[in-house]
Amino acid sequence: MAAADGHEHPAAPVARGLVAACGGLPDADDLLTDAAILRPLADLGRSLRPYADRAVSQRFLLDRQFSLLNSALTKITTDKVTLTLLAPLDRPTAMSRKYALGLRSALRTEAGPPE
Numbered sequence: 001m002a003a004a005d006g007h008e009h010p011a012a013p014v015a016r017g018l019v020a021a022c023g024g025l026p027d028a029d030d031l032l033t034d035a036a037i038l039r040p041l042a043d044l045g046r047s048l049r050p051y052a053d054r055a056v057s058q059r060f061l062l063d064r065q066f067s068l069l070n071s072a073l074t075k076i077t078t079d080k081v082t083l084t085l086l087a088p089l090d091r092p093t094a095m096s097r098k099y100a101l102g103l104r105s106a107l108r109t110e111a112g113p114p115e
Contacts, residue, residue: 013082034081037072044068049090055099 009015044065050057061069075081092100 017084034084037075037081038084040068041072050093050096052093053095054093055095 048057048065
């Protein structure tokens with residue numbers, strides 16, 4: 001998918017992802033480049049899933065959890081690895097939704113009106 005100037009169109013990675021999701025990509029090797037990064041992040045995400053009556057599972061990341069995130073960020077930024085974004089499997093808990101709405105409101109207040 002090329003833009004008029006011959007460079008790849010910014011939407012090309014999304015288009016390739018959609019084609020792959022529909023089973024139409026002949027070679028999915030490019031989509032596997034981020035698997036080594038995503039697997040530990042998926043495990044971490046599952047471990048941080050809060051109970052239904054809680055907004056978060058823990059107040060702070062443990063040193064090992066922080067190290068895992070830092071390692072993934074370093075690989076992504078240094079090697080310029082594009083991550084495949086996956087939708088969550090479970091709906092957020094009521095407490096998580098309430099927490100997220102409060103956080104979003106606080107961030108909007110802090111950021112001020114849009115320019």
